[in-house]
Amino acid sequence: MKKLINSPETVVDEMLDGMVAAHPEYVRRLEGTQVLVRADAPVDGAVAVVSGGGSGHEPSHAGYLGEGMLAGAAAGEVFTSPTADEFEAMIREVDGGEGVLCVVKNYEGDVMNFDTAAEMAEMEGVEVRQVVVDDDVAVEDSLYTSGRRGVAGTVLVHKCAGAKAAAGGSLDEVAEVAEKVVDNVGTMGTALTSCVTPEKGEPTFDLGDDEIELGIGIHGEPGVERTEHTSADEITEHLTERVLEDLDLDDGQEVVTIVNGMGGTPLMELYVVNRRLQELMDDHGLETWDAWVGDYMTSLDMMGCSVTVCAVDDELKELLAAPADTPALTR
């Protein structure tokens, strides 16, 4: 499988340099690390929201660095958690005196290393909170996770927590809105093809020409069910129904939806999925307040998508609509 890279060993490092070269007004690299922070970090007097994890999910997370979203993003090697040292260096760099909220996708490596980093940073006098995102409704436990996985819904946590921090929220308040998003969001994904990691150079699971995987994660792990490839409408129905079963929303509830591309899926197809998704929202008596369509949390070059639904109230709507100025998301 061909890739536009120089070598598996240098791809993350070179990607980070390429991001800084593209967006020097937004991001800078913390010397000697794979951590990117907001160009103007630390922002004195504001809570800093940070995230991070293995690479391969671009634009997550460094694409969301900037005003109104993230203050720091630590990049591990592909699908591999950054070290606790890198997380700690990030936390200390971005602290503006009001504390740091870590938004952690629920993978064992990330959770463990963020935990250690938080302890280390606290010993240095930085107040740290963590919120673990586990929006994937497909599985309870999986290859890399106890409990549910954190996937595309994480970006909504970045947006809301970042907006609350920008509005002067305290660390408690920022953590509280992050938890509110986590409590109200569900996601499920499908793969038409496996991703190909730079290291391995071939698909991480085999999938026939007429098969798809339902309930996939974002690390090349197979899904929970393999089924015959079918129409976009049927796939959308399956994903959406599973998410809605999990959320169990009241009639008339306002929601934000995401059709998230996995990296190799054309935008054309994501809009076809969104068409059916919005019909289903109508059928269920739900009111779509905003619909996101695009690549937010990818899995390298995987073809496929995930559907996210998040119930929103006035507070979350205000935070979602608040200004954000980042390479990958602007409001």
Add this chain to the structure above:
Amino acid sequence: MKKLINSPETVVDEMLDGMVAAHPEYVRRLEGTQVLVRADAPVDGAVAVVSGGGSGHEPSHAGYLGEGMLAGAAAGEVFTSPTADEFEAMIREVDGGEGVLCVVKNYEGDVMNFDTAAEMAEMEGVEVRQVVVDDDVAVEDSLYTSGRRGVAGTVLVHKCAGAKAAAGGSLDEVAEVAEKVVDNVGTMGTALTSCVTPEKGEPTFDLGDDEIELGIGIHGEPGVERTEHTSADEITEHLTERVLEDLDLDDGQEVVTIVNGMGGTPLMELYVVNRRLQELMDDHGLETWDAWVGDYMTSLDMMGCSVTVCAVDDELKELLAAPADTPALTR
């Protein structure tokens, strides 16, 4: 090859409905057509900038509908020009009394149908101008084109012309800045894989596991040269040198660069390309004023990218930095 669609016959129609369902605040569909226009069109007292062409290049062009960019975008079937009637319906719908600038990518079908549409609209009293974009430096004549093809540089034309129109420019002035971009922009692309059209369901050209195509267009036509797959750096060098030879810029010239994904390439790889691109700008004594990295003008699910360089002066910089509020680009 698997796709997230319902059928090749309905994919464009359903994509358009999915776009309207996602972005009703930005776009509406002109009944009985495949034309999307700005939700608030016509904007009285402003020149309207429109574009369009075959589908498969998303977010081009409807993703750029909104304040500061396009007023209308006509979508043909995949890789097929919209009809003159559709173009004319669009032109008449968006005219706010100050005339309409058509930004036409240089393909025979688009040029012919836009010509006919302009004549028809003019007979109805609408003042129409056309600017033909031909930024692809790879080929003089090709499968669908006399002269050079219009590719990713087109988006810079949308941005500058749209900003000039929003600033109250006359039709002459808007056309003039569009021509200025066309005169100063060059692009060249590479494919690691062929795209797969919904209709055909298989690659439009065959490419070995260790081969790439250089000088590809955006319609599944093969490139001008087939070569061995090599490193991202070498590919970037080849594309960039060809573009710079064509532009022949003075030392110290300010430029905007684009690393444009063809639809199936992860953002990670585009940033790796951008890293080398910016080193090359330095080597050539060029000053990158802004660097765009992402999917702007795609070719369905093709893996690959194009490199665009556009020389900018104070006028173009002001227009590029001016506000834009569209689904795919916000400034």
